[in-house]
Amino acid sequence: MGSDTLTVIDNRTGRQYEIPIHDGAINAPDLRQIRVSEEDFGLVSYDPGFMNTAPCQSKITFIDGDQGILRYRGYPIEELAEKSTYLEVAYLILHGELPTKPQLDDWSYNVIHHSILHENIKKFIDGFHHDAHPMGMLVSTVGALSTFYTDAKHIFDAESRTKQTYRLVAKMPTIAGFAYRHSIGMPYAYPDNDLSYTGNFLNMLFKMTELKYQPHPVLERALDVLFILHADHEQNISTNVMRGVGSAHSDPYCAVAAAAAALYGPLHGGANEQVLKMLSEIGHKDKVPSFIQKVKAGDGRLMGFGHRVYKNYDPRAKIIKKVAYDVFELKGRNPLLDIALELERIALEDDYFIKRKLYPNVDFYSGLIYQSMGLQIDMFPVLFAIARTIGWIAHWEEMLLDPEQKMKIARPRQLYRGAEKRGYVPIEKRK
Ligand code: CMC
Numbered sequence: 001m002g003s004d005t006l007t008v009i010d011n012r013t014g015r016q017y018e019i020p021i022h023d024g025a026i027n028a029p030d031l032r033q034i035r036v037s038e039e040d041f042g043l044v045s046y047d048p049g050f051m052n053t054a055p056c057q058s059k060i061t062f063i064d065g066d067q068g069i070l071r072y073r074g075y076p077i078e079e080l081a082e083k084s085t086y087l088e089v090a091y092l093i094l095h096g097e098l099p100t101k102p103q104l105d106d107w108s109y110n111v112i113h114h115s116i117l118h119e120n121i122k123k124f125i126d127g128f129h130h131d132a133h134p135m136g137m138l139v140s141t142v143g144a145l146s147t148f149y150t151d152a153k154h155i156f157d158a159e160s161r162t163k164q165t166y167r168l169v170a171k172m173p174t175i176a177g178f179a180y181r182h183s184i185g186m187p188y189a190y191p192d193n194d195l196s197y198t199g200n201f202l203n204m205l206f207k208m209t210e211l212k213y214q215p216h217p218v219l220e221r222a223l224d225v226l227f228i229l230h231a232d233h234e235q236n237i238s239t240n241v242m243r244g245v246g247s248a249h250s251d252p253y254c255a256v257a258a259a260a261a262a263l264y265g266p267l268h269g270g271a272n273e274q275v276l277k278m279l280s281e282i283g284h285k286d287k288v289p290s291f292i293q294k295v296k297a298g299d300g301r302l303m304g305f306g307h308r309v310y311k312n313y314d315p316r317a318k319i320i321k322k323v324a325y326d327v328f329e330l331k332g333r334n335p336l337l338d339i340a341l342e343l344e345r346i347a348l349e350d351d352y353f354i355k356r357k358l359y360p361n362v363d364f365y366s367g368l369i370y371q372s373m374g375l376q377i378d379m380f381p382v383l384f385a386i387a388r389t390i391g392w393i394a395h396w397e398e399m400l401l402d403p404e405q406k407m408k409i410a411r412p413r414q415l416y417r418g419a420e421k422r423g424y425v426p427i428e429k430r431k
Contacts (some may be wrong), residue, residue: 008023061391087345110166116190142260166396237265275367316362
């Protein structure tokens, strides 16, 4: 067995370099020594879309995309989805270990008791147009929390970080609930501290005139499992944004707003919304083959399919499919399910999808469940954002505590391909 190094010969100069390999990676700054002259900046690696770049080390989430494996802090997602609760998983993701009973009680108490929003936030939400997208309301409102909690800027103070963590995990569902009620013209429903995290969220969405809202245990559990599945997914774009903004030492509310803005995109967390639109547009099972032909011809994508990391069935999609049937049993079968099942069947047998290793991802079935629960489709990415908040915070904290990263602003290089130096042309001489 040779040494853990990479021998590189630069054919421009004939020079040879030994570059150390650690954990299957080279340090990109080691490439800088490869230069043709003293003035040369040195070699950089070019990687649009971060196809093969690890910007950090992390101990939070493990994914093996070829095998379809997802683990939080070493625990398989299947076990967590079956045996745990969202708040317990949130604790695990943040602290690295499953909580003891007193730890879980303390964590749950603190999260539940930070769910109320400052009354001025209501006025803020009131100001949105009646048809404002709830994700736009969530992004701006969570960013606005930065102005209410100015202590949040003390990002290297552990006590302050803990406080902001309680607030963020607790208030995201309240903002989401208020945004939803605003969009359907209903009075805001305040948090109920007697309920579980997801039970309370259902209360803030659906409470009508009853004095006390009782969440249905099947829906409460379904939402809890969905939240567990969405809690973290290592270096996806929104987490990358959270770390990127965090690296500038912005406060966590601004960083979460930025991360949520990334999540809003249709290629990321906005995909579940697009899946429902796509299924409605297809309209009938019989139209699936012609829709697939269109996708193969390059006219649009099959939303809810494909993943940068998973080149196998997304393990989350498998669990979600099971949860979907529990919800349909209670609420009736979603008529779009037949179209989804037919899409999945045909796509999984089709060469185009097989060759490119395109399988259903987490977003393929989640929207069907949310719709059956009675939620309008523009709320789907909001639900994703609530669940992912703990993942963003855990990565943000990991970055701040990492001696290699805490004082390093995320600042990639570029390959400049623009004009060479040239002189200013007065306007009357321009063509
Ligand atoms: N439908 C049809 N073709 C696809 C799809 C799709 N959903 N996804 C990828 N392809 C094709 C793509 O056209 C390309 O083909 P070719 O090699 O002929 O050019 C090939 O597969 C590789 O695609 P890519 O864009 O290089 O793959 P990527 O890893 O950069 O993109 C993705 C990953 C998730 C952005 C992409 O698969 C996609 O757009 N999927 C639909 C949107 C979606 O469901 N997003 C949710 C992702 S899971 C939740 C989350 O983590 O946010």
